[in-house]
Each structure stands twice: as structure tokens, then as C-alpha cells.
Amino acid sequence: MPDKSPFIKITSWVIIAVSVASIAGWLFDIELLKTALPGFPSMKVNTAICLLLCGTVALFFIDDAEKHFNIIIPLNLIAFVLSALTLFEYAFDVNLRIDEFLVKESAADVAPGRMALTSASCLAMLTMGFAFVTAQAPKMFNMTAQLFFMIVAFLAILAITGYIFDMPFLHNLSMSKSMALLTAGLLLPQSLVYMALLRNSITDDNSNSRR
Numbered sequence: 001m002p003d004k005s006p007f008i009k010i011t012s013w014v015i016i017a018v019s020v021a022s023i024a025g026w027l028f029d030i031e032l033l034k035t036a037l038p039g040f041p042s043m044k045v046n047t048a049i050c051l052l053l054c055g056t057v058a059l060f061f062i063d064d065a066e067k068h069f070n071i072i073i074p075l076n077l078i079a080f081v082l083s084a085l086t087l088f089e090y091a092f093d094v095n096l097r098i099d100e101f102l103v104k105e106s107a108a109d110v111a112p113g114r115m116a117l118t119s120a121s122c123l124a125m126l127t128m129g130f131a132f133v134t135a136q137a138p139k140m141f142n143m144t145a146q147l148f149f150m151i152v153a154f155l156a157i158l159a160i161t162g163y164i165f166d167m168p169f170l171h172n173l174s175m176s177k178s179m180a181l182l183t184a185g186l187l188l189p190q191s192l193v194y195m196a197l198l199r200n201s202i203t204d205d206n207s208n209s210r211r
Contacts (some may be wrong), residue, residue: 146195
């Protein structure tokens with residue numbers, strides 16, 4: 001089977017770079033870095049932070065999962081907590097003051113700084129699925145992780161399609177906030193990276209069991 005490490009490494013570095021650029025865009029108020037294209041919804045700071053963490057843990061995992069275990073788990077947990085708390089805000093219509101903890105959003109918005117519901121859902125699924133991968137969970141959990149990653153890829157493709165063909169309902173499934181094009185453009189490769197990590201992990205486990 002071909003080595004997926006180059007794909008994982010290159011894709012993860014791209015995700016990290018774009019996420020850092022987006023955070024810089026918020027810190028220095030550079031609109032193009034927030035949106036990728038003028039006039040499009042911006043990727044929120046917390047979304048960029050979560051994707052930065054996801055890209056980082058993928059690099060640590062492919063380098064040496066056991067060696068970097070104490071780094072991987074906390075970083076993945078932070079990303080999960082941020083996305084889960086955002087889902088909590090949507091579910092119970094509360095403001096936990098996490099959406100603008102780094103920068104304030106000046107644009108008029110019902111919930112300034114808050115990532116879209118679909119973005120938060122995708123990030124929660126990515127981080128939960130990755131937790132199953134790192135835990136070397138039983139086959140059932142591996143299948144669940146694979147399902148999570150596939151759902152994220154599907155939602156990201158829907159959002160990108162919606163922007164390409166001017167079909168807003170595809171990137172605004174929650175009817176509240178649209179998943180930003182930049183967010184969808186990073187969630188898709190991130191989900192593919194995690195699928196590759198899961199495949200590599202399963203292959204390694206099978207190889208070890210035959211020894």
C-alpha cells in the first residue's frame with residue numbers, strides 16, 4: 001500500500017498555514033485573510049483555532065503517535081471542547097463568552113464571532129473521530145470514526161458546491177449561519193487526512209497482529 005505520509009504532512013501544513021493566516025486576519029483586521037474571497041462569509045477565529053489544532057495533531061500523530069501522545073490528546077481535547085461548547089450555545093440559546101475571547105467582531109450579527117452550527121458539528125465529529133483513532137479503539141469505534149469523517153467531507157463538499165453554483169441553502173443548512181467557504185475548504189482536506197490516519201492505524205494494527 002502506498003505511503004500516505006507525504007499527503008498527510010503536506011495537507012496538514014497547508015491547513016495550519018491557512019488557519020494561522022485567518023487568525024492573523026482577525027488580529028490585524030485583514031478581511032481577505034478571513035474570507036479568502038471578497039464578500040464571502042468569514043471563517044471565525046474559534047474555527048481557525050480548531051483547524052489549526054487538528055492540523056497540528058495530525059502532524060504529531062504521523063511523526064510518532066506514542067512519543068507525542070501527551071501533546072496530541074490535550075490539543076485534540078481543546079478543539080473538541082471549543083466545538084462542543086459552541087453546540088451547547090446553539091442548543092440552549094446561551095452565550096458562554098467564548099466566541100469573542102480573542103477578538104471582537106464588528107459586523108452586525110446575531111451571535112458575533114460564533115462559528116456556524118454546521119462548522120461546530122463538523123469539528124466535533126472530527127475531534128471525536130480522531131479520539132477513537134488515537135485510542136486504537138475496537139472495530140466498531142473505527143467504523144464510527146470513519147462515518148464521522150465521511151459526514152464532514154460530505155457537508156464540506158455541499159457547502160463548496162453551494163458557493164460555486166450560488167445555492168445558499170447548501171452552505172446554510174442550519175438556517176442560521178453559513179459555513180464559510182474557507183472553513184469548508186479546510187474541513188474537506190482535514191477529513192481526508194483523518195481518514196488516511198485511520199487507514200494507516202488499522203493497517204499497522206493488522207501488521208502487528210500477524211507478527
